[in-house]
Amino acid sequence: MKTDTETPGLVIPDNEDERVRFEGLTDEDLAQCVHCGLCLNACPTYRETGLEMESPRGRIYLAKAAKEERIPINDTFLKHIFLCLDCRACETACPSGVQYGKIIEAARGEAIRVRPGGLTARFVRWLVFKQVFPFPGRLRALAALLRFYQLAGLQALVRRSGVLRLFGQFGQAEALLPKLSRTFYAAPNTEVAPARGRTKHRVGFVTGCVMPYFFGDTNRATVSVLQRNGCEVVIPKQQRCCGALGVHAGARQTAQDLARRNIDAFEPYDLDVIISNAAGCGTALKEYGDLLENDPAYAERARAFAARVKDISEYLTEIEIDTKFGAIEKRVTYQDACHLAHGQRVRDQPRALLQAIPGLEFVEMKNSDHCCGSAGIYNIVQADMSQRVVAPKVVNIEATAADYVAVGNPGCMLQMDSALAAAGVATRSIHTMELLEQAYQAAEEEAKG
Amino acid sequence: MDTRKLVERLQSIVGAEHVVYRPEDLIVFERDASIDAQLPAAVVFPRTTAEVSRILAVASEMQVPVVPKGAGTGLSGGAVPEEDGILLSVSRMRDILEIDAENRTALVEPGVVNLDLSAEVEGLGLYYAPDPSSQKACTLGGNVAENSGGAHCLRYGCTINHILGLEVVFPGGEVAWLGGKAPDAPGYDLLSAVIGSEGTMGVVTKILVKLLPLPEAVETYLAIFDNVPDACEAVSAIIGNGIIPAALEIMDQVVTQAIEEAHHVGYPAGAGGVLIVEIDGMQEELDEQREAVLDLCRAARAREIRVAQSTAEREAIWAGRKGAIGALGRLAPNYYIQDCVVPRTKLPEIMRFVEDVAERYDIIIANVFHAGDGNLHPNLLFDVRDSDQVQRVIAAGEEIIRACIDAGGSLSGEHGIGTEKQEYMGWLYSDDDLEAMRKLKRAFDPDWLFNPTKVFPTGEGPHAAKIHIGKAPVHATAAAAWK
Numbered sequence: 055m056k057t058d059t060e061t062p063g064l065v066i067p068d069n070e071d072e073r074v075r076f077e078g079l080t081d082e083d084l085a086q087c088v089h090c091g092l093c094l095n096a097c098p099t100y101r102e103t104g105l106e107m108e109s110p111r112g113r114i115y116l117a118k119a120a121k122e123e124r125i126p127i128n129d130t131f132l133k134h135i136f137l138c139l140d141c142r143a144c145e146t147a148c149p150s151g152v153q154y155g156k157i158i159e160a161a162r163g164e165a166i167r168v169r170p171g172g173l174t175a176r177f178v179r180w181l182v183f184k185q186v187f188p189f190p191g192r193l194r195a196l197a198a199l200l201r202f203y204q205l206a207g208l209q210a211l212v213r214r215s216g217v218l219r220l221f222g223q224f225g226q227a228e229a230l231l232p233k234l235s236r237t238f239y240a241a242p243n244t245e246v247a248p249a250r251g252r253t254k255h256r257v258g259f260v261t262g263c264v265m266p267y268f269f270g271d272t273n274r275a276t277v278s279v280l281q282r283n284g285c286e287v288v289i290p291k292q293q294r295c296c297g298a299l300g301v302h303a304g305a306r307q308t309a310q311d312l313a314r315r316n317i318d319a320f321e322p323y324d325l326d327v328i329i330s331n332a333a334g335c336g337t338a339l340k341e342y343g344d345l346l347e348n349d350p351a352y353a354e355r356a357r358a359f360a361a362r363v364k365d366i367s368e369y370l371t372e373i374e375i376d377t378k379f380g381a382i383e384k385r386v387t388y389q390d391a392c393h394l395a396h397g398q399r400v401r402d403q404p405r406a407l408l409q410a411i412p413g414l415e416f417v418e419m420k421n422s423d424h425c426c427g428s429a430g431i432y433n434i435v436q437a438d439m440s441q442r443v444v445a446p447k448v449v450n451i452e453a454t455a456a457d458y459v460a461v462g463n464p465g466c467m468l469q470m471d472s473a474l475a476a477a478g479v480a481t482r483s484i485h486t487m488e489l490l491e492q493a494y495q496a497a498e499e500e501a502k503g
Numbered sequence: 504m505d506t507r508k509l510v511e512r513l514q515s516i517v518g519a520e521h522v523v524y525r526p527e528d529l530i531v532f533e534r535d536a537s538i539d540a541q542l543p544a545a546v547v548f549p550r551t552t553a554e555v556s557r558i559l560a561v562a563s564e565m566q567v568p569v570v571p572k573g574a575g576t577g578l579s580g581g582a583v584p585e586e587d588g589i590l591l592s593v594s595r596m597r598d599i600l601e602i603d604a605e606n607r608t609a610l611v612e613p614g615v616v617n618l619d620l621s622a623e624v625e626g627l628g629l630y631y632a633p634d635p636s637s638q639k640a641c642t643l644g645g646n647v648a649e650n651s652g653g654a655h656c657l658r659y660g661c662t663i664n665h666i667l668g669l670e671v672v673f674p675g676g677e678v679a680w681l682g683g684k685a686p687d688a689p690g691y692d693l694l695s696a697v698i699g700s701e702g703t704m705g706v707v708t709k710i711l712v713k714l715l716p717l718p719e720a721v722e723t724y725l726a727i728f729d730n731v732p733d734a735c736e737a738v739s740a741i742i743g744n745g746i747i748p749a750a751l752e753i754m755d756q757v758v759t760q761a762i763e764e765a766h767h768v769g770y771p772a773g774a775g776g777v778l779i780v781e782i783d784g785m786q787e788e789l790d791e792q793r794e795a796v797l798d799l800c801r802a803a804r805a806r807e808i809r810v811a812q813s814t815a816e817r818e819a820i821w822a823g824r825k826g827a828i829g830a831l832g833r834l835a836p837n838y839y840i841q842d843c844v845v846p847r848t849k850l851p852e853i854m855r856f857v858e859d860v861a862e863r864y865d866i867i868i869a870n871v872f873h874a875g876d877g878n879l880h881p882n883l884l885f886d887v888r889d890s891d892q893v894q895r896v897i898a899a900g901e902e903i904i905r906a907c908i909d910a911g912g913s914l915s916g917e918h919g920i921g922t923e924k925q926e927y928m929g930w931l932y933s934d935d936d937l938e939a940m941r942k943l944k945r946a947f948d949p950d951w952l953f954n955p956t957k958v959f960p961t962g963e964g965p966h967a968a969k970i971h972i973g974k975a976p977v978h979a980t981a982a983a984a985w986k
Binding site for chain 1: 523525526527528530531532534535536548574575576592594595597614616618619637639640641762764765766826827828829830831832833836837838886
């Protein structure tokens with residue numbers, strides 16, 4: 055164990071062995087699955103492989119069998135459990151209300167607990183989840199380094215050199231590197247962004263751990279849209295990564311510590327609503343109640359926190375917003391981020407917002423709620439499957455001939471932009487809030503005449 | 504049986520990555536959506552007809568049992584493996600090979616998902632009519648094997664009414680074409696013999712299906728009754744008046760509550776029986792039928808009738824109905840779904856009997872069924888961990904089957920016999936009847952290798968109904984085969 059000097063008291067366990075078996079998973083959770091199979095064709099990895107082990111029903115059966123000690127937890131088990139994108143499309147398909155996310159995340163936690171995995175995977179997880187994401191300072195330093203890499207022309211040099219091939223799947227990940235925002239998003243030192251005009255609401259904002267660096271514009275747009283609609287936006291400096299990546303990877307203790315940090319950070323402000331603009335974070339934040347259910351000091355507070363979390367698009371359709379948008383003469387399609395559509399059941403709200411923008415020609419793509427293959431760090435650690443999953447997405451986006459594919463999750467933006475560029479398709483991704491902010495700005499321009 | 508040798512031979516046909524044999528992988532193949540379970544020796548995933556043919560040749564040579572499998576959504580155990588057998592999955596054979604819009608046919612591979620075909624041809628104004636409730640996951644190959652039905656089979660018929668031709672690989676590896684685009688192929692009607700043969704005669708590798716034009720207009724009503732027998736009465740009255748709706752589906756209170764939790768369709772709390780009526784066809788036809796249907800429902804004491812106002816509302820009603828079986832997972836970890844058919848007019852009487860059985864055996868029975876066809880689906884809910892409950896469920900199920908047969912009905916409407924109902928076949932057929940069927944199977948499968956322990960009674964008697972949901976540690980049993 056060591057503690058973080060930057061965030062005193064944050065526990066970063068050296069290993070996860072100290073936890074109980076299949077933490078967070080009961081026999082009743084597993085019994086909820088009646089093995090009907092209606093989830094099969096909703097699953098991206100089943101559609102690709104046709105293998106029951108790579109399906110939701112199969113993985114639930116594996117988790118159940120492992121928990122009952124019918125099968126050992128070995129490399130084969132790990133392979134199946136970690137090939138899942140955790141996209142939750144099966145939860146939408148499931149008539150029985152199986153909480154698949156809970157099951158797969160507990161199975162991963164167990165897999166990591168008893169079998170920390172191959173050396174490379176372990177190193178990446180250690181580096182990413184233990185050494186980087188939990189520490190805002192380190193993230194900032196890494197982002198600055200990366201910006202230097204891109205701006206100084208090093209990226210072009212490296213890409214030309216072929217050196218990336220030496221790094222195997224991690225070399226492929228380089229292609230996913232987004233262009234860093236020229237200016238990182240910095241929350242105001244006062245921790246409060248005031249409402250424009252009369253203050254009608256007071257909301258918290260989760261900045262996300264990488265968003266400020268890779269998606270500074272998205273965060274600025276989100277806060278601005280809130281301010282324009284009478285929201286005083288509270289952005290606590292003490293907030294940390296939401297822990298989603300940790301939960302998905304089986305690093306539950308780290309995720310739990312981050313969750314406690316965030317609850318501590320937001321609680322003093324007594325906010326009614328806590329806004330997320332990243333679907334993956336939003337789902338994780340909404341599930342803090344599950345994550346900390348066995349922590350007597352935090353269980354109730356976690357449930358209270360989770361109940362206040364809303365995706366930005368969800369929130370904007372619940373309050374009365376200013377609809378004086380300027381025109382955006384663009385053709386726009388919409389990608390349902392898995393953790394919005396399946397994780398949070400938010401589908402109509404972003405579409406309603408986009409369709410309220412004059413001039414914007416909204417066109418649906420086929421299978422908009424199929425995963426793009428981004429899935430946190432999946433596109434790095436499971437690069438081959440990720441490429442297979444994104445291929446039909448590119449075809450469906452291209453068929454819309456849209457200028458933009460709007461989406462509510464940063465990871466999807468990286469993944470789709472990289473795949474679209476590689477396929478020579480001109481469509482680019484954009485966060486729904488950036489389009490909304492552009493529409494407000496267009497209205498201001500029009501008013502100036 | 505030499506498992507290692509079998510695996511090596513299969514690998515040499517389809518490639519090492521397309522054979523599953525590790526015990527910890529095999530475990531997920533031990534079940535379909537029924538209540539039986541058995542580990543296979545290996546699962547093989549061929550891509551082509553030629554590969555299927557070579558696999559079947561090896562199976563014959565090594566005298567290994569074969570079970571073909573689609574998506575594994577079947578409810579009677581048809582895709583449950585045989586001990587030491589090959590499970591042949593068609594999940595990699597999933598191309599739509601040809602769509603002939605003018606002749607309204609499609610040639611598909613057996614792994615194509617039922618609903619995917621309809622989605623593919625929707626733009627042409629066409630669809631594939633048979634719609635099992637599992638249609639978003641089940642395969643057309645599985646549909647052919649089970650002669651699957653669905654909610655809309657009342658008006659449009661089951662799978663058998665929509666298949667024009669099949670490519671079948673018979674035991675030993677012979678590849679034959681049955682039927683074709685032209686109507687009335689001369690010679691024996693082998694198409695009808697293979698459809699619904701539950702994987703006991705061979706493996707289907709190509710399917711030529713009929714496509715239908717999408718109806719000009721569709722209307723869907725939700726009629727709410729105080730009890731199921733009243734809803735049944737409405738069904739008999741509608742059909743008795745010469746109206747054949749596209750679908751007539753009844754659900755009882757247990758089911759509607761479970762669905763409501765899942766889908767928020769808007770089924771009213773406390774409704775004893777809900778009837779879905781869908782009529783489709785030309786607009787003029789619907790205008791004539793609408794009032795008659797609504798009047799007949801009212802005459803059968805419908806408490807309330809809702810008319811779906813939009814496509815979204817209609818889809819919500821159907822999403823609820825088609826997710827009904829799965830939604831039962833909200834009530835109990837396991838279900839035993841039956842599939843008896845009775846003459847439609849006997850429905851109210853049988854439904855009262857089912858209610859009585861539930862009470863006597865102290866189990867929950869959830870009813871959701873194709874009322875227009877007289878096709879019951881009592882779902883006997885249980886928890887496999889409670890062995891006493893399991894015994895009561897088996898006994899209660901038998902009473903229901905017996906009553907349906909005594910009422911002039913049959914064992915199965917659309918789910919197939921499999922392992923679930925095989926011991927009851929003797930209640931429906933004489934020894935000679937069954938022997939005639941066995942002779943047909945032997946003609947194609949002389950070594951009796953295809954789904955060998957299913958469909959026909961084993962002679963162990965009715966009480967041998969199988970509820971075998973796996974419990975044995977797989978790394979001990981299956982790994983033993985590798986020693």
